[in-house]
Amino acid sequence: MNKFSISAFIAGLLFSFGLLLSGMANPEKVLGFLDIFGAWDPSLALVMGGAIAVGLPLFALAKKRSSSILGAPIQLPGKREIDRRLILGSLIFGIGWGLAGFCPGPGIVATGALKPGAILFTLCMIFGMWVFHWRERRNT
Amino acid sequence: MTIDWNAFTPLTALAGGVLIGLASAWLILMNGRIAGISGILGGLLDWPRGDRGWRLAFVLGLLAGPAIWGLFHALPDIEIHASATMLVAAGLLVGIGTRYAAGCTSGHGVCGLSRLSPRSFAATLTFMGGGFATVYVIRHLLGA
Numbered sequence: 619m620n621k622f623s624i625s626a627f628i629a630g631l632l633f634s635f636g637l638l639l640s641g642m643a644n645p646e647k648v649l650g651f652l653d654i655f656g657a658w659d660p661s662l663a664l665v666m667g668g669a670i671a672v673g674l675p676l677f678a679l680a681k682k683r684s685s686s687i688l689g690a691p692i693q694l695p696g697k698r699e700i701d702r703r704l705i706l707g708s709l710i711f712g713i714g715w716g717l718a719g720f721c722p723g724p725g726i727v728a729t730g731a732l733k734p735g736a737i738l739f740t741l742c743m744i745f746g747m748w749v750f751h752w753r754e755r756r757n758t
Numbered sequence: 759m760t761i762d763w764n765a766f767t768p769l770t771a772l773a774g775g776v777l778i779g780l781a782s783a784w785l786i787l788m789n790g791r792i793a794g795i796s797g798i799l800g801g802l803l804d805w806p807r808g809d810r811g812w813r814l815a816f817v818l819g820l821l822a823g824p825a826i827w828g829l830f831h832a833l834p835d836i837e838i839h840a841s842a843t844m845l846v847a848a849g850l851l852v853g854i855g856t857r858y859a860a861g862c863t864s865g866h867g868v869c870g871l872s873r874l875s876p877r878s879f880a881a882t883l884t885f886m887g888g889g890f891a892t893v894y895v896i897r898h899l900l901g902a
Contacts, residue, residue, distance in 0.1 A: 633823075641774065644835050646839065652889040655898055656760075659766055666868070690789055691790050717896070722856060723863065738846065743852050744853060755805070
């Protein structure tokens with residue numbers, strides 16, 4: 619394992635703890651947030667708020683740096699367009715998110731907790747990603 | 759809209775959010791990469807096999823979280839009420855949708871909004887809207 623992998627493992631672990639602590643690894647809690655027309659649990663808004671409050675100054679710092687602390691280039695997305703792929707893809711994702719209360723991070727964390735439903739979700743998610751990549755490759 | 763005050767957990771939500779923000783900031787400042795989970799996972803499926811080491815390590819960190827947490831503290835509830843059919847459909851839609859949109863709740867939601875990216879703002883509004891609408895249909899129109 620090189621320094622980049624060790625650092626990425628720490629980031630993944632911290633992220634995992636954040637999802638567990640915030641309750642967002644629990645799909646019922648996420649669905650409680652998505653149910654704005656029922657008994658609404660606003661917690662997820664505070665998760666996003668807390669993450670962005672920390673992220674704003676630190677991403678601004680990252681933007682100013684030419685390379686990372688470990689010496690890799692800082693790779694920030696350069697794409698600006700709000701196009702059909704972005705909106706349609708986000709809509710498809712949102713519908714899937716609302717069906718079970720899982721998005722990619724919590725799905726993987728709940729898989730780590732060995733929840734059978736989460737394992738099923740994550741395997742299907744990986745298959746969906748694979749199908750998308752396979753189509754993209756074929757079309758180019 | 760009525761707020762479910764019994765379910766609302768402002769302190770742990772905020773503290774967990776801060777940890778998620780720190781994790782994302784860590785990855786950009788140390789590795790120079792965006793902590794978009796669908797993008798990191800998607801990159802593992804790509805060909806040719808490029809920078810796989812850090813991606814795999816990040817995913818392993820996510821997976822190891824519950825086990826390491828469990829050494830010190832009881833794991834929080836993870837309640838999954840969706841049927842197997844729903845989980846399969848959800849997984850496929852989330853997998854395809856996040857790759858098509860080049861990001862999910864972490865990449866567009868956390869990292870993108872932290873960078874004040876209009877593109878990520880549009881993505882976040884759209885997937886939140888999709889989620890609200892889907893739960894409305896399932897819980898209040900179909901009564902499931």
